[in-house]
Amino acid sequence: MSISPEFALIHRHFAGCAPPNFLALGIGDDAALLPWPVADAQRRGNPPPAGQKAALAITTDTLVAGVHFFADGDPAALGWKALAVNLSDLAAMGARPVAFLLALTIPKADEQWLRPFVEGLAQCARAYEVALVGGDTTRGPLAITITALGEVPWGEAVRRSGAQVGDDLWVSGQPGRAGLGLAIRKGQLADSLCGAAEWLAALDRPIPRVALGLALRTVAHAMLDLSDGLTQDACHLVEERPELAVVLKEEWLPLAPLLDGGAPLALARTALLAGGDDYELLFTAPATARAAVLTASKTSATPVHRIGSIEPRSEGEPLMLKTTAGAMTPLTPRGWDPFREES
Numbered sequence: 008m009s010i011s012p013e014f015a016l017i018h019r020h021f022a023g024c025a026p027p028n029f030l031a032l033g034i035g036d037d038a039a040l041l042p043w044p045v046a047d048a049q050r051r052g053n054p055p056p057a058g059q060k061a062a063l064a065i066t067t068d069t070l071v072a073g074v075h076f077f078a079d080g081d082p083a084a085l086g087w088k089a090l091a092v093n094l095s096d097l098a099a100m101g102a103r104p105v106a107f108l109l110a111l112t113i114p115k116a117d118e119q120w121l122r123p124f125v126e127g128l129a130q131c132a133r134a135y136e137v138a139l140v141g142g143d144t145t146r147g148p149l150a151i152t153i154t155a156l157g158e159v160p161w162g163e164a165v166r167r168s169g170a171q172v173g174d175d176l177w178v179s180g181q182p183g184r185a186g187l188g189l190a191i192r193k194g195q196l197a198d199s200l201c202g203a204a205e206w207l208a209a210l211d212r213p214i215p216r217v218a219l220g221l222a223l224r225t226v227a228h229a230m231l232d233l234s235d236g237l238t239q240d241a242c243h244l245v246e247e248r249p250e251l252a253v254v255l256k257e258e259w260l261p262l263a264p265l266l267d268g269g270a271p272l273a274l275a276r277t278a279l280l281a282g283g284d285d286y287e288l289l290f291t292a293p294a295t296a297r298a299a300v301l302t303a304s305k306t307s308a309t310p311v312h313r314i315g316s317i318e319p320r321s322e323g324e325p326l327m328l329k330t331t332a333g334a335m336t337p338l339t340p341r342g343w344d345p346f347r348e349e350s
């Protein structure tokens with residue numbers, strides 16, 4: 008399988024900068040895992056001692072004006088989103104968010120912008136009970152970097168690589184909404200459609216699926232959050248597992264709610280399969296755990312859809328679509344990659 012340009016760059020330059028064993032999990036997942044507390048022996052590269060109780064989950068994400076958001080957009084929504092996308096990565100590990108740091112680069116000290124920005128940020132922090140504990144403020148082109156910290160019982164974090172043959176593939180909520188919201192912002196779709204308000208809200212104020220992630224911790228085999236597009240992100244589940252393929256079942260994909268909102272079929276399908284910024288959880292679990300998944304959905308008040316399965320890979324294809332007619336066809340992963348050359 009060809010690795011995406013972004014991941015190729017990361018692996019070429021940044022992998023290998025940590026001593027082996029120091030981290031429970033380094034580069035490659037939604038968050039890194041650090042044994043916590045760190046014993047002296049671990050600092051020297053020894054494995055975590057038996058009886059380790061917890062891991063610290065750490066993740067960071069940057070939003071750049073003109074790349075990830077419109078510079079003239081609502082600052083309150085931006086404050087919410089900058090934190091929410093980081094909490095989503097913690098949720099994808101089954102970690103409980105604890106605190107975060109904010110590195111803010113702003114062109115000028117503009118009170119009119121800063122006040123609502125911090126309001127939106129604080130609203131998200133309150134909703135998920137996380138504290139701002141540090142950061143950095145500097146002058147330059149508008150960009151926001153948040154580093155979020157969470158905790159997870161040792162050995163219970165849900166990794167991207169844990170899928171097993173025969174697992175069900177599930178997704179939370181409604182992927183595709185943010186992609187349609189973006190289409191509205193770009194003037195490709197009318198803002199008078201009945202789904203428009205919901206799609207714009209999904210784009211502007213994504214809901215990190217923290218409660219669902221926690222509830223799935225002992226249920227899911229593998230999990231990640233959707234940030235770059237369903238088909239592209241789904242491939243991460245089998246990146247380290249060349250013997251496995253992700254199979255999406257066409258008739259199970261939650262396309263109807265997007266069509267009901269007024270989206271044209273082609274656009275709805277593209278948003279669902281390749282639209283970024285969803286921040287839904289994509290996870291696998293054994294068929295025997297279906298009732299447990301539905302319980303997790305209920306206790307976290309988060310809808311889930313079963314959309315496919317994990318199967319043995321054939322002919323090198325990491326991603327397949329089982330069509331409504333029953334045919335199996337390879338599916339080209341599509342989504343957002345900052346380093347892909349557009350043709």
Ligand code: ADP
Pocket residue numbers: 017021022033034035036037038039067068096234
């Ligand atoms: P996500 O979309 O879940 O935030 P990314 O696709 O941004 O994850 O990153 C993939 C993996 O590569 C993550 O584990 C991340 O920590 C790691 N990574 C990305 N950029 C760097 C970097 N500059 N140095 C080290 N690790 C990086």
Ligand code: MG
Pocket residue numbers: 036037095096099231232233234
């Ligand atoms: Mg992620």
